[in-house]
Amino acid sequence: MKIGCHCGAVIVDQTDDLPFKGHLIPDQEWFATYDAIDDQVINPIADGRLRREVAYRLARTIISRPAREMWQCTACGRLYIDDFRGRLRCFLPEHENPDFEVLRSRAKPAEQVAPPEPAGEKRSQGS
Numbered sequence: 001m002k003i004g005c006h007c008g009a010v011i012v013d014q015t016d017d018l019p020f021k022g023h024l025i026p027d028q029e030w031f032a033t034y035d036a037i038d039d040q041v042i043n044p045i046a047d048g049r050l051r052r053e054v055a056y057r058l059a060r061t062i063i064s065r066p067a068r069e070m071w072q073c074t075a076c077g078r079l080y081i082d083d084f085r086g087r088l089r090c091f092l093p094e095h096e097n098p099d100f101e102v103l104r105s106r107a108k109p110a111e112q113v114a115p116p117e118p119a120g121e122k123r124s125q126g127s
């Protein structure tokens with residue numbers, strides 16, 4: 001998938017472990033997600049009512065259900081976030097030199113090679 005940023009850059013999302021992509025779980029779903037994991041996965045596993053293979057898939061489904069994707073443009077720092085209706089929304093950083101690591105979870109490797117930009121679907125940005 002590709003997102004055409006307002007700055008002219010293209011955000012390419014075609015692999016895993018991206019340092020400029022995140023998954024957002026709204027606070028309104030946070031504890032419901034914990035409860036669903038307890039009720040639908042951990043308790044049934046503990047009681048022997050659920051097989052391990054089914055539990056893995058179910059836990060991932062429960063976590064993914066409320067999660068929405070978000071990306072940061074590595075050229076300008078704009079954030080693109082899917083809203084609860086699935087519309088892509090854009091947020092512009094307040095400062096000229098934005099933090100480009102808000103979605104990163106660990107330090108950058110010593111050398112990072114930019115992946116080639118393969119052809120793929122391009123999403124339009126929301127209004």
Ligand SMILES: [Zn+2]
Nearest residue numbers: 005007073076
């Ligand atoms: Zn941009």
